[in-house]
Amino acid sequence: MGGGTLTGGPAANGFSRWLARVETGLVALSTLAMAAIMCIVVVDVLMRYAFAAPLAWSYDLIGLYLVSAVFFLALPDTMHHHGHIALDVFAPMMPAKLRHTLQSLGYGVSSALIAAITWLEFQQAETAFLADQRIASVIPWPTWIAHAVLTVGMAVLFLRCGYRAVFHLASAITGRDLVEVPPPPITEDNTAWRAE
Amino acid sequence: MTVTIALLVLVAMLVAGLPVALAMGVSGAVGLYLFGGWPILQGILKTTALSTANGYEIITIPMFILMAEFVIISGVANDLFRAATIWVGRVRGGVAMATVLAGAGFGAISGSSTAAAATLASTSIPAMLKEGYEPKLACGVVAISGTLAMLIPPSIALILYGIIADIPIGQLLMGGVLPGLLVTATIMLTIVFLVWRDPDAAPAGRSYGFAEKFASLKRVWPVVLLFTAVTGTIYSGIATPTEASGIGAFAAMLIAAWERQLTLTKAWRAMRSAAQTTCMILFIILGAHIFGYFFTLTRVTNDMTAWVEGLEMSRWMILVVILLGYLVLGFFMDQIAILILTVPVTLPLILQLQFDPVWFGVLIVVTAEVGMVTPPLGMNVFVVARYTRRPLGELFSGVIPHVWAHLIAIAILAAFPAITLWLPSTMR
Numbered sequence: 001m002g003g004g005t006l007t008g009g010p011a012a013n014g015f016s017r018w019l020a021r022v023e024t025g026l027v028a029l030s031t032l033a034m035a036a037i038m039c040i041v042v043v044d045v046l047m048r049y050a051f052a053a054p055l056a057w058s059y060d061l062i063g064l065y066l067v068s069a070v071f072f073l074a075l076p077d078t079m080h081h082h083g084h085i086a087l088d089v090f091a092p093m094m095p096a097k098l099r100h101t102l103q104s105l106g107y108g109v110s111s112a113l114i115a116a117i118t119w120l121e122f123q124q125a126e127t128a129f130l131a132d133q134r135i136a137s138v139i140p141w142p143t144w145i146a147h148a149v150l151t152v153g154m155a156v157l158f159l160r161c162g163y164r165a166v167f168h169l170a171s172a173i174t175g176r177d178l179v180e181v182p183p184p185p186i187t188e189d190n191t192a193w194r195a196e
Numbered sequence: 197m198t199v200t201i202a203l204l205v206l207v208a209m210l211v212a213g214l215p216v217a218l219a220m221g222v223s224g225a226v227g228l229y230l231f232g233g234w235p236i237l238q239g240i241l242k243t244t245a246l247s248t249a250n251g252y253e254i255i256t257i258p259m260f261i262l263m264a265e266f267v268i269i270s271g272v273a274n275d276l277f278r279a280a281t282i283w284v285g286r287v288r289g290g291v292a293m294a295t296v297l298a299g300a301g302f303g304a305i306s307g308s309s310t311a312a313a314a315t316l317a318s319t320s321i322p323a324m325l326k327e328g329y330e331p332k333l334a335c336g337v338v339a340i341s342g343t344l345a346m347l348i349p350p351s352i353a354l355i356l357y358g359i360i361a362d363i364p365i366g367q368l369l370m371g372g373v374l375p376g377l378l379v380t381a382t383i384m385l386t387i388v389f390l391v392w393r394d395p396d397a398a399p400a401g402r403s404y405g406f407a408e409k410f411a412s413l414k415r416v417w418p419v420v421l422l423f424t425a426v427t428g429t430i431y432s433g434i435a436t437p438t439e440a441s442g443i444g445a446f447a448a449m450l451i452a453a454w455e456r457q458l459t460l461t462k463a464w465r466a467m468r469s470a471a472q473t474t475c476m477i478l479f480i481i482l483g484a485h486i487f488g489y490f491f492t493l494t495r496v497t498n499d500m501t502a503w504v505e506g507l508e509m510s511r512w513m514i515l516v517v518i519l520l521g522y523l524v525l526g527f528f529m530d531q532i533a534i535l536i537l538t539v540p541v542t543l544p545l546i547l548q549l550q551f552d553p554v555w556f557g558v559l560i561v562v563t564a565e566v567g568m569v570t571p572p573l574g575m576n577v578f579v580v581a582r583y584t585r586r587p588l589g590e591l592f593s594g595v596i597p598h599v600w601a602h603l604i605a606i607a608i609l610a611a612f613p614a615i616t617l618w619l620p621s622t623m624r
Binding site: 027030031034035037038039040041042044045049059062063064067068070071072074075077078079081083084085086087090091099102103105106107109110113116117120121124146147150154161182 | 208209210211212213214215216217218219221222225237238241242245246248249250251252254255258259262434435438439441442443445446449464467468470471472473474475476478479480571575578582588
């Protein structure tokens with residue numbers, strides 16, 4: 001196989017670089033949501049025990065919006081950095097062309113599944129927005145925001161998976177690595193390790 | 197035929213190195229499409245994605261992981277590990293045993309098995325490799341020690357089981373204490389055996405005086421503080437487990453700041469890492485949900501239960517079959533998904549056989565622990581691999597002796613229910 005191996009670090013091309021910037025922006029929002037959950041929970045407990053006045057809105061805000069934001073907005077960034085666990089036992093043993101072809105197929109059908117989820121969620125977000133659907137609670141939070149957060153995260157994940165399907169196929173055809181692949185595991189001779 | 201096709205798709209995608217979550221989601225979706233066409237698949241896809249992350253209780257996952265990230269920044273885990281090393285590091289394999297004790301200690305301040313494995317991987321593996329430990333032994337010990345967090349309170353798995361089975365969570369948590377200690381001892385005895393068989397795998401460490409030993413305990417106070425912030429608030433009823441996880445993350449952040457280790461860059465890295473790890477777990481749960489719906493609609497789970505019920509054998513043999521089923525499911529499915537999918541089916545059977553539900557809950561959680569370290573979906577091994585970048589084959593082979601030892605521990609817990617039930621019986 002010719003060409004160097006592109007790992008999860010530098011982007012393989014301009015599109016991947018542009019996508020990575022979008023993904024970093026989304027994961028920043030995800031971490032903000034995580035920090036918000038932590039702070040709201042602490043304030044809620046403090047208010048309940050110190051002032052007997054718990055936050056009436058915390059349960060719904062966290063359950064409806066913030067957990068979704070933490071999860072779905074971090075999805076594409078995690079995919080970009082190969083953070084989603086995968087079996088790396090068999091793939092390295094395969095010839096490069098076969099591996100790229102199988103991964104192109106796999107990411108292709110995955111893209112179709114993610115596209116279906118994205119489209120269905122977009123429809124639900126649109127319906128909920130137009131009908132002004134809200135939860136039945138002390139504060140009637142609108143439900144379209146949760147669907148919209150999911151739609152955005154899944155849409156960018158679709159782009160990342162679609163990109164991988166296309167560029168794994170290109171790699172299989174050209175015989176060169178044109179897409180980022182997971183960093184190789186270290187060997188017996190190299191005990192350097194890296195914590196992320 | 198449909199089940200066969202779906203399983204083939206699952207295996208093909210896993211072998212090709214696709215993310216496990218995508219493999220489960222796609223194979224489940226293919227199976228659902230073949231089973232009921234687009235209407236069925238559409239109905240499930242519409243609800244599954246959002247329901248995976250739509251709930252207050254799920255915050256225990258990001259919060260406990262975030263707590264672990266802040267603990268890593270603070271260096272508290274290093275101190276816990278260092279203190280354990282000072283106390284038991286002198287003997288051959290002592291650093292590995294210290295890892296187990298640190299794992300048990302970390303389990304007492306975290307309910308997340310993967311977070312425990314991640315923390316131990318980042319602290320103890322470099323130390324063991326530096327001491328000249330065989331990497332296989334070092335990584336195997338870390339992966340198996342991470343599972344202690346699933347048993348020692350607060351345990352997310354036991355809490356989840358309590359919610360599903362409608363059993364008092366306090367009793368379940370107390371029921372996990374002695375089995376947790378038994379499993380800790382089992383792992384340590386396995387290390388003793390491995391080192392006895394191959395002394396080159398683990399060197400002896402240096403010895404410490406009593407002054408150094410007691411001085412090392414002074415650095416363990418943050419662990420006591422975190423233990424109080426998490427388990428203490430749950431036991432006392434001050435906070436629910438979900439609230440306690442948020443408090444724990446906040447307390448860990450304060451400890452990191454107190455230790456002057458918390459910078460903006462480190463905080464950003466910790467939170468991004470916590471978000472990515474949370475995302476990785478929830479994505480698998482999402483995939484497992486889609487796959488689980490397929491299993492449920494095609495009645496694979498029900499057929500299995502009916503088959504077990506129809507067997508003419510003693511209730512103990514049926515229990516063995518059920519535990520074997522959990523063992524096999526653990527090879528392929530996420531532990532949380534297994535609990536969600538199977539407990540509603542197996543618990544009535546267990547109650548019908550007049551077994552104790554608290555004891556059964558602890559048993560299946562210990563059995564599910566095995567799945568955390570066995571291929572192809574051993575989550576803890578993946579986490580250790582992610583942190584250390586070592587080959588998965590090496591890690592899995594390092595954990596195999598512990599798997600056999602674990603099976604013996606499960607047999608002891610099954611044969612002597614009192615080990616699990618004595619402590620809950622003393623509760624008022």
